Amino acid sequence: xxLLDVRDLRVEFPTRQGVLTALHDVDFTVDRGERLGIxxxxxxxxxxxxxxxxxxxxxxxxxxxxxILFEGQDLTRLxxxxxxxxxxxxxxxxxxxxxxxxxxxxTIGTQMVETLKAHRRIGDAEARRIAITRLGEVKIPSxxxxxxxxxxxxxxxxxxxxxxxxxxLTEPALIIADEPTTALDVTIQAEIxxxxxxxxxxxxxxxxxITHDLAVVSQVTQRVVVLYAGRVVETGETARVVQxxxxxxxxxxxxxxxxxxxxxxxxNQIRGSMPPLTAVPEGCPFNPRCDFVEDRCRDALxxxxxxxxxxxxxxxARDLASGVAA
Amino acid sequence: xxxxxxxxKRLLQAVLVMFVISLIGxxxxxxxxxxxxxxxxxxxxEAEREALRDRMGLNDPFLEQYWRFLGNAVQGDLGVSYHxxxxxxxxxxxxxxxxxxxxxxxxxxxxxxxxxxxxWCAIQPRSWLSQAAMGASIVGISIPVFLTAIFLIYxxxxxxGWLPSFGRGESLVEIVPGWKTGFLTGxxxxxxxxxxxxxxxxxxxxxxxxxxxxxxxxxxxxxxxxAWAKGLAPRRVWFLHAFKNTLLPVITVGGVQIGLMLAYTxxxxxxxxxxxxxxxxxxxxxxxxxxxxxxxxxVVGLIFVVTNTVVDLIYTLVNPTVRLVGAPS
Numbered sequence: 001x002x003l004l005d006v007r008d009l010r011v012e013f014p015t016r017q018g019v020l021t022a023l024h025d026v027d028f029t030v031d032r033g034e035r036l037g038i039x040x041x042x043x044x045x046x047x048x049x050x051x052x053x054x055x056x057x058x059x060x061x062x063x064x065x066x067x068i069l070f071e072g073q074d075l076t077r078l079x080x081x082x083x084x085x086x087x088x089x090x091x092x093x094x095x096x097x098x099x100x101x102x103x104x105x106x107t108i109g110t111q112m113v114e115t116l117k118a119h120r121r122i123g124d125a126e127a128r129r130i131a132i133t134r135l136g137e138v139k140i141p142s143x144x145x146x147x148x149x150x151x152x153x154x155x156x157x158x159x160x161x162x163x164x165x166x167x168x169l170t171e172p173a174l175i176i177a178d179e180p181t182t183a184l185d186v187t188i189q190a191e192i193x194x195x196x197x198x199x200x201x202x203x204x205x206x207x208x209x210i211t212h213d214l215a216v217v218s219q220v221t222q223r224v225v226v227l228y229a230g231r232v233v234e235t236g237e238t239a240r241v242v243q244x245x246x247x248x249x250x251x252x253x254x255x256x257x258x259x260x261x262x263x264x265x266x267x268n269q270i271r272g273s274m275p276p277l278t279a280v281p282e283g284c285p286f287n288p289r290c291d292f293v294e295d296r297c298r299d300a301l302x303x304x305x306x307x308x309x310x311x312x313x314x315x316x317a318r319d320l321a322s323g324v325a326a
Numbered sequence: 327x328x329x330x331x332x333x334x335k336r337l338l339q340a341v342l343v344m345f346v347i348s349l350i351g352x353x354x355x356x357x358x359x360x361x362x363x364x365x366x367x368x369x370x371x372e373a374e375r376e377a378l379r380d381r382m383g384l385n386d387p388f389l390e391q392y393w394r395f396l397g398n399a400v401q402g403d404l405g406v407s408y409h410x411x412x413x414x415x416x417x418x419x420x421x422x423x424x425x426x427x428x429x430x431x432x433x434x435x436x437x438x439x440x441x442x443x444x445x446w447c448a449i450q451p452r453s454w455l456s457q458a459a460m461g462a463s464i465v466g467i468s469i470p471v472f473l474t475a476i477f478l479i480y481x482x483x484x485x486x487g488w489l490p491s492f493g494r495g496e497s498l499v500e501i502v503p504g505w506k507t508g509f510l511t512g513x514x515x516x517x518x519x520x521x522x523x524x525x526x527x528x529x530x531x532x533x534x535x536x537x538x539x540x541x542x543x544x545x546x547x548x549x550x551x552x553a554w555a556k557g558l559a560p561r562r563v564w565f566l567h568a569f570k571n572t573l574l575p576v577i578t579v580g581g582v583q584i585g586l587m588l589a590y591t592x593x594x595x596x597x598x599x600x601x602x603x604x605x606x607x608x609x610x611x612x613x614x615x616x617x618x619x620x621x622x623x624x625v626v627g628l629i630f631v632v633t634n635t636v637v638d639l640i641y642t643l644v645n646p647t648v649r650l651v652g653a654p655s
Contacts, residue, residue, distance in 0.1 A: 056554055088557030095555075100548035105570045105646060115556045150646040166556070 001072070002029035003173055003206050004053070008066035011045075011052050011230075013277070015060070020277040022048045022061065023230045030174065035200060035207040037217035037238060039253065040227035043274045046210045049227070050176045053208075054091060055083050071173065089119040091174045092167035094196075097183040098159035102151035108135075108162055109147030112169060119170050134165040138195060157188040164196060174206040181216070193220060214253055218242040226250050229275060229285035231301075236310035246312040246321045248290045284314070292316055336638075340631045347627035348399065351620045352392050359614040365408050395620075404624060405617030409610070414621035418603065423505045424494055425591050425602035430509070431522030432587060436529050444537025445572075448545060449564055451538075460538075463531030471590060475524035475597040482520060490517050492599040521598045528590060529583055536579055541572040574645050581637025585630040 011023040023045045030036045038046050051057045053068055055075060068075040071090065075083065087093075095101040102111060112131035113124060120127075128147065135143030138161040151159055160180065167175050180196065181189040197220050200207045209221055217224050217238060224241050226234040226249065234247040245251045252270035272289040275281060281288055287297040296315055305317040314320065361384075362375050370378075379385050383394065398405065404414045447456040483491035495517040498506035508514025544550065545568055553567045592604035599605065603622065610618040 054555055056551060058551075084557045084559070086557070087555055093552070093555040095548055095552055097548065101552045103549040103553065103567050103571070105574075105644065106567070107646075114558060114562065118556065118558050118562075152647045 002069075003032045003034070003071065004030040004208075005069040006049075006053070006066070007069070009049070009052060009063070009068065010065035011048050011057060011061060012064040013061045017278055021064075021230060022277060023052065025066065026225075026227070026230070026232055028225045028232070028235065030206045030208060032173065033200075033204045033206055034223065035197075035209065035221040037221035037224040038208060038210045038227060039212060039214060039217055039224055041212055041253075041274045043229075043276070044227040045230040046212075046227055047178050048230075050093070050178050050208065050210050053176060054087050054093060056087075085119070088115055088172075089170045090172050091176060092170070092172045094160075094163050094167050094175060094177040094180045096179040098156055098163050099151075099183065101163055102159055104151055106150075107147065108149050108151065108154075112147070112162075112166055115166055115169050130169060131165070134168050135162070137168065137199065138162070138165045140165070156184050157192060160184060160188075160192050161195070164192075164199065168199060168203060168205075171203065172205060174208065175200065176208045176210070178210045179212070180209075182211070182213075196220070212253075214242060215257055226253070229280050230277070231285065231313065232304065232311075233286065233313045234311065235304075240310055244321070246307070246310070246317055247286075247314050248292050248320070249286050252289075292320065333635075336635050340628075340635070343631055344624065344627060348396065348620075348624055349392070351623035351627075352395055353388070355616040355620060356388075358611070358616055358619065361408055361614045361616055364613050364615070399624070404621035407610075407615050407618040407621075409613050409615045409618070414618045415625075417606065417618060418621055418625055419504065421601060421603045421606045423507060424600060425588065425595070425604060427494070427508050427518060428521050428525060428591055428594065428600060428602060429584070429587050431518045432525035432529070433584070435522055435526040436533055439526075440530055440533035440537055444534045445541055445564065445569065447534065447538040448541035448568075448572075451542070456538075459534060463534050466527055467531040469527070471524055471528050471593045472597050474527045475520070475594060478520045478524055479597070489520050491520070493517060494601060521594050521600055524597070525587065525590060525594045529587060532583070533576070533580070537572060537576055540575050541568055544568045544571045547571070570644065574641065577637060577641055577644065581633055581640075584633050585626075588626055588629060 006026060006028050009023055009026040010021065013020045013022055026045070026049060028036065028038075038049060040046050048057065048061070052063055053070075053075065055063070055078070057063070063076050066076070070086065075086065078086070102108070109128065109131065112134070113127040116122060116127040116130060117124075122130075131147060132143045135146055140146055140158060140161050146154070146162075151162075154162065164180075167177075177196065181192050184192060193216060196207070199205075207221070209217065211217060221238045224235065224238045225232055226241070226247065228249050234241060234245070234250045241250060242254065245254050249270070252268075255268040256270065258267055270289055275285065275288075281298070283296075283298040283300055284290070284302050287293050290297065294316070302313050302315045302317075304311045304313045307317060307321050310321075312321070362378060366375065366378070376385075383391060386394075395405070402415065406412065407414045407417050410417050443455075443459050446453070447459055450456055479491045482489045494508050495511075495513045497511040497513045498508055499510040499514070500506045501510075508518050550563060550568055553563045558567070588603070590604075591600075591602060592607055594600065595602045595604035596608050603626075607619070607622045609615075610622065
């Protein structure tokens, strides 16, 4: 049984213009100690999926269907109180911008100790000892002193290290990292990413890495889910998806990576942009931007086609996979 | 020492502000009416009046008068009240404790009501209590203090007879020589209730709305979402993580309001015949007691300056990103 099994997850936002569906019947699983990437452009529903797992979707959004099985219980059915025992204990979250994540008026120590004390019956001294150990693990110099620091006294990279240390405090089974390096300096991104990778491996903790950066995904994760307009369009083993992408959207994302082009040449990009939830096109949601579009793409939503383990939501999945497509 | 530098800077600013206040205060005195009319009776002839004006220096050029006033003022002499025939500062010192009682009473009510209600309105904006509080605050902010005061007197003093309608009562306790408070006896407190409510009524809606909107904004922040994601209890998220961040702007506005409250005591004290600064000021105006009026303006100005400085100091205690007091790093 996988650690996390998300099935037919549907998230809706009732608005004045009607109900917007941010996630349509999304499925994915994470095994114990496995690292899964969720990829897509802004607005694809990546963050919504992350927050849905912790049942923290901002109002008026709500989980409208599906199940989220985690360690044998359905998170969508838990009471507020039961859900609180999962959050920050069994599942930790790392947010995008470490500048905004830590509370500016509380010390690092306070914010670490409170997390432990919310989930364990331990004293302050013991909690501080664990906090210092974790700060050491994320390679923060003189961790005892840092406990007394306020967030603004640390750099962005240091703050994200603190957030990672907090995520590890309770030895969770799963960490959800929502674009954990996007807000950081480019020089620090790789450092933080490899630190996260090491810690996930040594602690045997599962990871859901949400990002738009396929290069990072290919380095860190074992499996990947590509989201487009709230639907899974391609999923499979990371190595296979990155090497032989099938869905035109995934191909576009990969072609857009700067490393692939010749120096000095214009970077590739997918034409057009992700449709807003109010205007998702009929049929395949990607059809207006697709280079391989056919008439039938505009009629009906393609099903997820299974090419032995590598699943693709495209009517031409088999052609494209075998390279027949023109 | 950062704190010393800060205080010196503040002191220089304060001197400048006080200079401007004194200049403005002093220059309006000629427009208040003729003090002689109140000082002497009808029977005094015009020649005698003119002689008296000369003796009092009222006929000197403005700058000469102001210079004399300033010279005395820096020595702590703001002139002698025409009516009380005593130094204006002594008169103010007599009335000051009554006004402080009233301001403290109103401040207690404001804090006790606006903090819980403002937080509740932010946390549960759709509950009936929040909607009622928001509605009531619109009404509250639109009703002038004297109307609230008269209504309170009508209801609680005249109709129900529960609370006294005027004065401070007989059983004041002297805590330090020359400083009496009504807070230490039941009778004193009963006299404080209605004036304090009346004075607070004008500030309550503002504070409830301020705390509500600030807290709502804070609750949208990433660090609050993160606090939820850590599995913290709602109590801790709301009253530590959110509330501490809400406090910063509230302290800033609150400090300025304390000064304003002093100004509003004029209305409240007049309705309740409260023997404080505001009541004294209104009487001084009707009696054209210019030295007392100017002294009042200067003292109130000084209180504004002092409260603002204190607010800035408190602000640094709550907000770690602003450190005037040497930061441990």
